[in-house]
Amino acid sequence: GENVEQHPSTLSVQEGDSAVIKCTYSDSASNYFPWYKQELGKRPQLIIDIRSNVGEKKDQRIAVTLNKTAKHFSLHITETQPEDSAVYFCAASEANYQLIWGAGTKLIIKP
Amino acid sequence: NAGVTQTPKFRILKIGQSMTLQCAQDMNHNYMYWYRQDPGMGLKLIYYSVGAGITDKGEVPNGYNVSRSTTEDFPLRLELAAPSQTSVYFCASSNSGLEKLFFGSGTQLSVL
Numbered sequence: 001g002e003n004v005e006q007h008p009s010t011l012s013v014q015e016g017d018s019a020v021i022k023c024t025y026s027d028s029a030s031n032y033f034p035w036y037k038q039e040l041g042k043r044p045q046l047i048i049d050i051r052s053n054v055g056e057k058k059d060q061r062i063a064v065t066l067n068k069t070a071k072h073f074s075l076h077i078t079e080t081q082p083e084d085s086a087v088y089f090c091a092a093s094e095a096n097y098q099l100i101w102g103a104g105t106k107l108i109i110k111p
Numbered sequence: 112n113a114g115v116t117q118t119p120k121f122r123i124l125k126i127g128q129s130m131t132l133q134c135a136q137d138m139n140h141n142y143m144y145w146y147r148q149d150p151g152m153g154l155k156l157i158y159y160s161v162g163a164g165i166t167d168k169g170e171v172p173n174g175y176n177v178s179r180s181t182t183e184d185f186p187l188r189l190e191l192a193a194p195s196q197t198s199v200y201f202c203a204s205s206n207s208g209l210e211k212l213f214f215g216s217g218t219q220l221s222v223l
Contacts, residue, residue: 004153032209043201043214044154089153093209097142097161098169101153 002027002094006102021105023090024072032093039086117215124192132187134202142205143185147198192222
């Protein structure tokens with residue numbers, strides 16, 4: 001089955017700098033890769049996603065890149081702000097309506 | 112729209128007790144999911160449903176049961192609670208399979 005690894009587990013960046021979180025997956029049949037943001041004590045919320053027929057997708061300060069050959073995808077956040085502090089989860093699709101999730105990255109924005 | 116509503120928010124169970132976690136959505140979504148989230152871990156799929164009357168197992172179904180008699184409701188039943196079921200449980204729904212899951216606010220369950 002699918003396995004998703006996410007790195008780093010904790011990332012601390014200066015406010016205004018960029019943050020990059022990476023995920024690798026094992027199943028070459030996976031074709032959908034979402035990123036969710038979970039603030040402390042809150043529910044996960046979708047921030048961006050990408051399908052396997054696209055290499056990159058941007059939404060304002062957030063972008064996701066996908067390398068199908070290497071089986072990895074990354075979340076890029078530019079000009080980080082205090083409200084970006086949260087835990088970020090990547091996921092990859094598997095058969096039968098399953099998403100296999102990474103373990104999460106705690107992003108800390110230092111003032 | 113209320114979105115996805117979960118009850119209760121917190122619960123403490125004794126080993127061997129049973130309970131039902133309620134989940135309701137008012138977005139007319141066909142797809143509904145139950146996940147558990149253990150500390151420092153990603154989400155694990157327990158059960159899912161693609162429509163009323165249809166349910167299927169996810170990654171970690173043992174110790175749980177579900178039903179989907181209506182489009183709106185997707186309750187999760189815990190029978191004979193065990194300490195390993197201590198977790199935060201999230202219900203989610205979607206209009207289009209895996210895309211854009213809407214999550215409920217979660218239920219924090221402790222089994223002691």
